[in-house]
Amino acid sequence: MINKLLELLGKKTLALLREMGAVIIFCGQTFRWTFSRPFYLKNLLKQMEQIGVNSVPVVLTTAISTGMVLALQSYTGFKRFGAQSLIGAVVSLSMTRELGPVLTGLMVAGRAGASMAAELGTMRVTEQIDALYTMATNPMKYLVVPRFLASTIMMFFLSGLGMYIGILGGYFVGVKVLGTNPVTYMNQSINNTEVEDIWYGLVKSLVFGAVIGLIGCYKGFNTEGGAEGVGKATTGAVVVSCMLILILDYFLSALLW
Amino acid sequence: MSEPMIEITNLHKSFGALTVLRGVNLTVEKGESMTVIGGSGSGKSVLIKHIIGLLFPDKGQVKVAGQVLNDLDDHQLNELRKKFGMLFQMAALFDSLTVWENVGFGLKQHTKMSDKEIRAVATEKLALVGLKNVEDKMPVDLSGGMKKRVGLARAIAMDAEIILYDEPTTGLDPITADSINDLIVDLKKKLGVTSVAITHDMHSAYKISDRIAMLYKGEIQEIGTPDQIRGTTNPIVKQFITGSAVGPITAD
Numbered sequence: 001m002i003n004k005l006l007e008l009l010g011k012k013t014l015a016l017l018r019e020m021g022a023v024i025i026f027c028g029q030t031f032r033w034t035f036s037r038p039f040y041l042k043n044l045l046k047q048m049e050q051i052g053v054n055s056v057p058v059v060l061t062t063a064i065s066t067g068m069v070l071a072l073q074s075y076t077g078f079k080r081f082g083a084q085s086l087i088g089a090v091v092s093l094s095m096t097r098e099l100g101p102v103l104t105g106l107m108v109a110g111r112a113g114a115s116m117a118a119e120l121g122t123m124r125v126t127e128q129i130d131a132l133y134t135m136a137t138n139p140m141k142y143l144v145v146p147r148f149l150a151s152t153i154m155m156f157f158l159s160g161l162g163m164y165i166g167i168l169g170g171y172f173v174g175v176k177v178l179g180t181n182p183v184t185y186m187n188q189s190i191n192n193t194e195v196e197d198i199w200y201g202l203v204k205s206l207v208f209g210a211v212i213g214l215i216g217c218y219k220g221f222n223t224e225g226g227a228e229g230v231g232k233a234t235t236g237a238v239v240v241s242c243m244l245i246l247i248l249d250y251f252l253s254a255l256l257w
Numbered sequence: 258m259s260e261p262m263i264e265i266t267n268l269h270k271s272f273g274a275l276t277v278l279r280g281v282n283l284t285v286e287k288g289e290s291m292t293v294i295g296g297s298g299s300g301k302s303v304l305i306k307h308i309i310g311l312l313f314p315d316k317g318q319v320k321v322a323g324q325v326l327n328d329l330d331d332h333q334l335n336e337l338r339k340k341f342g343m344l345f346q347m348a349a350l351f352d353s354l355t356v357w358e359n360v361g362f363g364l365k366q367h368t369k370m371s372d373k374e375i376r377a378v379a380t381e382k383l384a385l386v387g388l389k390n391v392e393d394k395m396p397v398d399l400s401g402g403m404k405k406r407v408g409l410a411r412a413i414a415m416d417a418e419i420i421l422y423d424e425p426t427t428g429l430d431p432i433t434a435d436s437i438n439d440l441i442v443d444l445k446k447k448l449g450v451t452s453v454a455i456t457h458d459m460h461s462a463y464k465i466s467d468r469i470a471m472l473y474k475g476e477i478q479e480i481g482t483p484d485q486i487r488g489t490t491n492p493i494v495k496q497f498i499t500g501s502a503v504g505p506i507t508a509d
Binding site: 123126127128130131133134135136137138 | 306309310311331335336338339341342343345346347349350351352362363366367415421
């Protein structure tokens with residue numbers, strides 16, 4: 001009984017280590033191919049549209065709702081000790097440092113990460129990836145690098161947009177709905193938010209974008225076994241990249257503090 | 258006699274605990290059509306993937322056009338792959354590209370031709386496989402047989418010297434399958450290419466091959482011309498070509 005348990009534990013650990021190693025090798029290869037010719041600019045632009053532009057509605061909705069709720073909730077709390085004037089600062093700090101990047105990351109992982117894994121996974125099981133190899137085209141460069149770059153670059157802009165829209169949403173609720181003085185609200189927001197706070201959030205977004213692209217592609221690229229495999233790869237991509245975003249978020253917060 | 262186009266020596270390959278190839282030896286002369294027959298899971302696909310460097314041997318070597326695949330770096334391997342065309346079992350057309358972009362994919366990647374020129378070549382190759390006015394269709398709008406034809410057009414678009422056919426007739430109705438066989442024979446006559454096909458369709462094997470090799474349990478059982486194979490005395494080969502459930506081969 002104990003032996004079996006230990007054996008199972010060992011097997012799981014080994015499998016996990018093997019997978020981690022494979023992910024690291026995949027990342028290394030992606031970085032290497034990112035900087036070597038030929039560059040598939042057309043693929044990059046197409047992916048920037050698919051991952052970036054097409055994610056705008058989702059990111060807008062998430063950001064505006066978060067900003068509005070944040071203003072509403074902090075108003076309720078702060079009113080208890082008469083600090084309503086501070087909600088502008090709370091909203092803008094939270095949106096720039098934390099919620100903008102993390103929520104955008106989670107939404108993009110769900111939307112674009114899943115679609116990358118499903119698309120590459122289907123290409124793997126229908127031998128389209130093999131076909132690329134046979135036509136002397138490196139699929140890492142043709143498929144993975146454009147997706148990795150696009151998700152890194154577009155996360156930067158999406159998350160910037162998310163911050164801005166979130167703060168607008170907060171302003172709307174704080175000033176128009178709850179009746180805080182607009183000048184106080186703005187002053188509190190501006191005085192308490194440094195440019196570093198914004199940069200800090202954007203750097204986080206870049207990392208999250210890279211994670212989404214790499215994990216989505218890794219899962220898709222290594223899909224095995226038909227439709228079921230594609231399903232597993234897609235789920236795996238979303239779960240792993242969301243987990244990584246949340247874990248890395250803590251460490252990046254601690255590091256960039 | 259000139260050097261063989263493809264020379265496989267003592268090829269071994271395993272995946273984890275599963276041994277697929279145990280010492281395969283196979284030589285394909287320039288301009289020859291070789292067909293490897295064998296049941297599902299006999300290692301045919303694994304064998305053909307070694308020829309174009311999608312898989313690499315655990316032991317033994319694969320030599321194509323005088324070059325040992327294992328010794329090549331990425332760039333050299335890609336150069337060698339440009340000599341190949343491959344028709345995949347399910348055609349493996351890129352479903353994000355139109356038919357003509359699929360056929361012209363290699364040209365787009367490896368030549369400086371304009372889109373207009375590439376399209377013209379694609380139209381010409383599509384005509385060669387009997388397709389007209391399909392250039393702007395998406396692969397998803399094609400029937401299985403048409404997909405195979407487009408895949409074939411793609412395989413010959415770069416004027417390949419070697420064509421690999423992975424189960425060219427599998428999944429097609431008998432008439433469409435036979436038209437694909439005719440096409441393969443036709444292309445061989447017109448283009449004089451070396452080809453390796455894998456199949457378990459004996460009708461197709463007899464029709465398209467100069468020589469047939471039977472792969473069973475990871476080893477070549479017998480190699481011969483279609484007539485020699487028809488008159489085989491090897492019980493394993495005999496059972497396979499007559500399609501009998503009774504004999505040394507068991508369905509496992």
